[in-house]
Amino acid sequence: MGAEHVRPVLPGATIGVLGGGQLGRMFAMAARRLGYRVHTLAPEHDTPTGQISDVEINASYEDLDAVARFAQNVDVVTFEFENVSAAAATTAETHAIVRPSGHALHVAQHRIREKSFVADLGVAVTPFAPVRSDDDLQAALRIVGVPSVLKTAAFGYDGKGQVAIREAASAAAAWDTLGRREAILETFIELDREISVIAARGVDGSWSAFAPFENVHRNHILDVTVSPADVPVALSQRALDATRAVMDALNYIGLLCIEFFVTRDGRVLVNEIAPRPHNSGHLTFDACRTSQFEQQVRAVCGLPLGATDLLQPSAMANLLGDLWTDGEPDWRSALGDPSVKLHLYGKYAPRPGRKMGHLTVLAPTTLEARQRVLHARARLMPSRTQKSDV
Ligand SMILES: Nc1ncnc2c1ncn2[C@@H]1O[C@H](COP(=O)(O)OP(=O)(O)OP(=O)(O)O)[C@@H](O)[C@H]1O
Numbered sequence: 325m326g327a328e329h330v331r332p333v334l335p336g337a338t339i340g341v342l343g344g345g346q347l348g349r350m351f352a353m354a355a356r357r358l359g360y361r362v363h364t365l366a367p368e369h370d371t372p373t374g375q376i377s378d379v380e381i382n383a384s385y386e387d388l389d390a391v392a393r394f395a396q397n398v399d400v401v402t403f404e405f406e407n408v409s410a411a412a413a414t415t416a417e418t419h420a421i422v423r424p425s426g427h428a429l430h431v432a433q434h435r436i437r438e439k440s441f442v443a444d445l446g447v448a449v450t451p452f453a454p455v456r457s458d459d460d461l462q463a464a465l466r467i468v469g470v471p472s473v474l475k476t477a478a479f480g481y482d483g484k485g486q487v488a489i490r491e492a493a494s495a496a497a498a499w500d501t502l503g504r505r506e507a508i509l510e511t512f513i514e515l516d517r518e519i520s521v522i523a524a525r526g527v528d529g530s531w532s533a534f535a536p537f538e539n540v541h542r543n544h545i546l547d548v549t550v551s552p553a554d555v556p557v558a559l560s561q562r563a564l565d566a567t568r569a570v571m572d573a574l575n576y577i578g579l580l581c582i583e584f585f586v587t588r589d590g591r592v593l594v595n596e597i598a599p600r601p602h603n604s605g606h607l608t609f610d611a612c613r614t615s616q617f618e619q620q621v622r623a624v625c626g627l628p629l630g631a632t633d634l635l636q637p638s639a640m641a642n643l644l645g646d647l648w649t650d651g652e653p654d655w656r657s658a659l660g661d662p663s664v665k666l667h668l669y670g671k672y673a674p675r676p677g678r679k680m681g682h683l684t685v686l687a688p689t690t691l692e693a694r695q696r697v698l699h700a701r702a703r704l705m706p707s708r709t710q711k712s713d714v
């Protein structure tokens with residue numbers, strides 16, 4: 325398939341997206357603006373991605389016949405959901421160009437493989453040890469110590485499948501609560517802050533990154549991102565260099581995000597790799613010359629990568645389903661600040677903790693952008709604001 329891999333997939337062609345969430349939705353918006361057609365495959369009906377796509381196919385990611393038919397009908401396949409099985413990725417690769425590759429997905433979707441791969445490159449990661457048995461768990465406690473965090477090796481997101489371990493005696497019970505599934509024990513890091521790097525790598529090895537984003541999590545879920553991150557240039561460069569090293573080693577084609585922990589003593593440790601656009605890059609839609617979604621289109625289609633410069637300091641605040649507790653949020657009030665940009669993902673059921681949308685603000689400083697985006701979000705729930713006297 326050599327020549328096919330080099331020939332660009334030009335506007336007018338069809339891109340297949342595995343997954344139906346908001347990442348695929350914003351990807352599809354960028355792809356359609358560039359003149360591509362988009363097909364999506366997801367188990368659910370009328371998905372955030374499907375609403376923007378030309379065609380939505382409803383099938384399980386493990387329905388290999390459906391994945392094969394899906395891949396046959398598109399020019400290139402990419403992902404917005406990385407937890408598809410190796411069998412599904414291989415099936416797609418049999419019938420279409422798949423970017424990023426099944427191999428990259430395989431590494432990134434499993435915390436032990438991911439951290440081992442990164443550490444083997446000489447890139448610093450959170451100290452860790454694998455846990456597959458009671459003996460492993462005891463050995464891991466000796467290596468990693470406490471406090472630590474026990475995480476399932478696969479299928480975690482938004483802090484699901486994680487338990488904090490404060491004393492060694494509680495580790496066995498913690499593993500029980502994770503169903504004794506294959507896990508990883510990590511040192512609990514005293515964080516100075518969290519940053520992320522989103523970068524794209526083209527078919528020709530070209531590489532382009534956004535400046536690091538600074539992220540604040542609440543209940544293990546991303547809450548607010550600002551750009552540029554308030555970190556020294558040298559530290560930012562280390563995160564960029566680490567990202568490039570990982571992408572080159574994976575021979576990665578497409579866009580990915582690496583989440584980093586910045587420790588209080590100034591070290592930069594890889595937390596995890598997301599082989600797709602990332603929530604911390606949502607502000608690029610409004611704040612950068614090229615959005616992370618357009619950049620993914622360009623990378624997977626073999627087009628030249630776009631300029632990633634930040635047009636103005638900016639901040640993004642996530643809108644979780646909790647905001648719907650007292651009814652529909654007050655959109656008019658939040659948009660009363662004319663600099664506020666509202667993005668909603670077309671989801672019908674606003675469950676607590678579910679990512680429903682986000683707000684972005686551009687301003688002369690990150691401090692101001694952050695304040696304005698938080699004020700706008702607070703105005704979405706006027707009743708609650710009054711109750712708690714924010
Ligand atoms: N070892 C650690 N030390 C300190 N904080 C941690 C550690 N591991 C996780 N956290 C906190 O929990 C958050 C979520 O952890 P992580 O990124 O591993 O989980 P996830 O469920 O895969 O989340 P995501 O939605 O980003 O995929 C981190 O961003 C960080 O705030």
Ligand SMILES: [Mg+2]
Nearest residue numbers: 482583595596
């Ligand atoms: Mg994470």
